[in-house]
Amino acid sequence: MLTDIERLTDAQFLRLFQAKRFLVTGATGNVGRHIVNRLLENGYLVRALTRDAKRANLPRYVEVVEGDLTRPETFERALAGVAGLHLITIGGDDYTPLENGDDIVQLARWEGVQRISVLSDGRTGSVEKAVMASDVDWTILQPVDLMSNTLGWIKSIKSANVVREPYGRMAKTLIHEADVAAVAAKILSDGGHSRKTLKLTGSEVLTIPDKIRAISAATGKPITYVEVSEEHTRQSMRELGIDEDVIDYVVAWNSNPPVEGRAVTKSVQQVIGRPPLSFTHWVREHAPLFM
Template sequence: MTILVTGATGNVGRHIVNQLVKAGHHVRALTRNPSSAKLPEGVEVVYGDLTEPKTLASALNGVTGIHLITFNSDGYTPLQTGPEIVDLAQKTGVRRVTVLWNGEHGPVEKAVEASDLEWTFLQPVEFMINALQWGESIRSEGIVREPFGQSPSAIIHEADIASVAVAALIGDSHAGKTYTLTGPEVLTVFDKVRILGAEIGRDIQFFELTEDQARERMRVQGAPEDAIDFVLGWYANPPKSAYTVVPTVEQVTGRQARTFAQWVSEHVHHFI
């Protein structure tokens, strides 16, 4: 059986590819840039662009399971090609699909739900890897600058999202399920900075930005106003689901969800 991983070069997809390969599965990895994909030996790396479903025909050949992302890289806009992708997948014999949530019930999710595929939706909260945005200021100044230091989040390790995806792709009891996925603990921004400092052995200072300062910083970085409103509104007043720990990772994988301290220990080189 061949499993096609879309977003294979991304934060979750790389872990899915690695875990499937380790478990002995034949993996085909989709990317728009096969020459720079840097995926493990034994992975079949193929070209495909999800915004152009006709480019997926050969990638889907012989595939029984797919991990599907639901966004296009141009600002994480929902993929509009869901119906064509799902139609093609069904015609080529795909039976099972995991779908990574992009924050809304978009065209991919709707097409998957309306299909005969065995689907599992993955709805993770904030990824631990977002902490990489602090790498530069920690390395150069030992400082993190953010607004809303008390904003809570049940951040999740990307490898845990992948472990649930792998369980759903190769196991038999996950069809029709929507899994909310969190890490094992609720952490504020202060907590994350404290854990980072302890793991890298450096006293990191936290400067709390005002909302206006944070808005200005995002403007300078080129973020559109609606995205700025969304991000700041989220951190000012996160939905309860973003800071409520659920046991799904452990229930599905049989292993406790990875901690932020573990994530930092795996990524220390980005911060020193």
């Protein structure tokens, strides 16, 4: 996607040097890429953390820095001079929660970081505990199911026009990853909502068949839903190398969602002043991927 920042002249870009700088971790992820773009479009400087700069594929004016959240010494320098920090809570591709939140937050404080947003999955892990115990302006963002999780259906829809999932009758909230990012970027740049945990949902409560109907409508493909057992889902996640604790958490969340998984909240509208994007909107953006 070509963002506005890609169209800036070098002279215009130089003016950005007056701007505040933010460090975005998880910058190559589904939510992080949107945060980077929002901050750039709002005229801020962005430093992006990744374990592999060669694969990062971020916009031209992003300062890409290599580092690993599980080894704070690798990204200490990336914290210098940043006004705000966006943190993820995972430390690997298997979604294992980070265990060194204290070290990360302490380093950020030493470097003078004053504001931290945390993209949390709802568990109070080491990162969440560390920011809550700190004196920074922290905001914990707890999105429910990200619409981008639907990308996990691409393979089975492309190959067989089928979706295999458990708990088909469970109606749940979901949120566009761009809305989560818009909330994070707004809070990082403008402040507010300090020392709060915001439960972020979209404005719809949908079942799996509802989502499949939306994808069918956008792609013109007749997609069948096959309800599978919980064990089938557990096994699929094991095959992806996902840790048993994480699997338990995902299964529990999907089989018996917490209140924010069943009912919409007004948090997105309250922070960014517009309603959340719909699933139909997300599907229109991503339809070619399912064809």
